[in-house]
Amino acid sequence: MTVRESGALDVERIREDFPVLDREFDGTQLVYLDNAATTQTPNRVIDAIGDYYREYNANVHRGLHQLSQEASIAYEEAHDRVAEFIGAAGREEIVFTKNTTESENLVAYAWGLRELGPGDTVVLTEMEHHASLVTWQQIAERTGADVAYIRVDQDGYLDMDHAREVIDDDTAMLSALHVSNTLGTINPVADLVDLAHDHDALAFIDGAQAVPNRPVDVEAIDADFYAFSGHKMAGPTGIGVLYGKQHLLESMGPFLYGGDMIEKVTFEESRWNELPWKFEAGTPSIAQGIALAEACDYLDEIGMGAIARHENELAQYALERFAEFDDIETFGPPAGEERGGLVSFNLDSVHAHDLSSILNDYAVAIRAGDHCTQPLHDKLGVAATARASFYVYNTREEIDVLVEAIDDARQLFA
Known part of the structure; x- marks a missing residue:
């Protein structure tokens, strides 16, 4: 069992599933706190990739031989598993892409270029990741549409009164983060979607930090x-x-063209394949898709509710430790308010990049920079922030190591 009767995760047991966490640098144990960028991978997910290449490595939807049949079934069932994981109706609503950025671009190009025009508005938030902000900016330039932004208040929350002003009858698309990768804010996405639908607009939600x-x-x-x-x-x-x-997917044209996304091709015209394959041109990421389904199984066995509670507890503990020092500024919702499992912060007189470099000497891995949210950092009045982000395998003791390493950095710059 990975969840104790108290509801707390058995983190030490979970850590055994992640081989990279055993790494040491010059005899110092790795403390990995860069999970908002990329989480580590458990053995069973790694094994799922290896099993594909060892046992049934073949292309999908292209062969009648046994290996291709096995690969095709596993790949298709991976779509079914992901649909179940997020509550979708079925595989027809699940398109595999390279990443969240490509997913955003798929909609922006396949829907936006055709549907947007002068007089239309795309509404974003001031905390948007560049994957959303830059993409819709570029589509607006090409189509003559406008871009508007929902304000972020001083505590890192969306100003919902402002949202009700900005989202109006000219709005064609709302694109918003579910959880901010910089502030840790959990946005009221269902309310935002309702606002968009009240004005006959569509809503795109970036769930990279939520799912x-x-x-x-x-x-x-x-x-x-x-x-x-x-x-x-x-x-x-x-x-x-x-x-x-x-x-909506049925009404949209493909984003990419080539093999497997077609039903019929002649010298004169092409007809598109059924969903979701219409949007998965060429040889897809077969092993990765199969392994993603295994990751869904792994997380479900732990319990998504338990993971959310664990991350919030770690974020609250980090805020509590940082509050002990007058020279650490944190960003996002204040202590006591539920947030995603990350805390962005700055140490007075030490640039975030310098701090990250020093922490690396202590085998503590964090992120430093603008986290692909330059406009938000401009609004916050800082060039960069340091970000500690947590996952299912992190502990309070690792946050203590982080704080100790920050204290040493403080002494270096004193």
């Missing part, structure tokens, strides 16, 4: 599109997911 660590039901949220990445949820790199309501 890995909390229960997500896309039908309950009622998002028209929802995207996330495998490498942030104990899965492999190179695989992402776009959920789309079936009737």
Whole structure:
């Protein structure tokens, strides 16, 4: 069992599943706190990739031989498993992409270029990841549409009164984060989707920081599109997911063209394959898709509710430890408010990049920079932040190691 009767995770048992956590650097145990960028991968997910290459490595939907049949079935069933994991109706609503960024681009190009025009508005939030912000900026430039932003208040929350002003009858698409990768804010995405639908607009939700660590039901949220990445949820790199309501995906043209996404090709015209294969041109990430389904199994066995509680507890503990020092500034919702499992912060007089470099000497891995949210950092008035982000295998003791290493960095710059 990975969950004790108290509801707390058996973290020490879980850590045994992740071989990289045993690494040491110059005799110092690795403390990996960069999970918002990429989580580590458990043995059984690694084994799922190896099993594919060892036992039935073949292309999908292209051969009648046994290996191709086995690979095709496993790959198709992976779509079914992911659909179940997020509460989608079926595989027809699950498109495998490279990552969340490609999922966003797929909708922006396949839907946005055709549907947007002068007088239309795409509404984003001030905390958007560049995957959303840059993509919709570029589509707006090409189509003549406008881009508007929902304000973020001083505590890192969306200003919902402002949202009700910005989302109006000119809005064609709302694109918003479920959980901020910089602030840790958990946005009221169902309310945002309702606002969009009240004005006959569509809603795209970026769930890259939500699906890995909390229960997500896309039908309950009622998002028209929802995207996330495998490498942030104990899965492999190179695989992402776009959920789309079936009737919308059916109405959209393909994003990429080539093999497997076609039903019939003549010298004069082409007809597209059925969903979801219409959007998966060429040889897909077969091993990664199969391994992503294994990651879903692994996380479900632990319990998504338990993972969410664990991450929030670690974030609260980090905020509590940081509050002991007058020279550490944190960003996002204050202590005591539920948040995603990350804390962005700055140490006075020490640039975030310098701090990250020093922490690396202590085998503590964090992220430093703008976290692909440059406009948000401009609004916060800082060039960069340090970010400690947690996952199912992290502990309070590792946060204590982080704080001790920060204290040593403080002395170096004193």
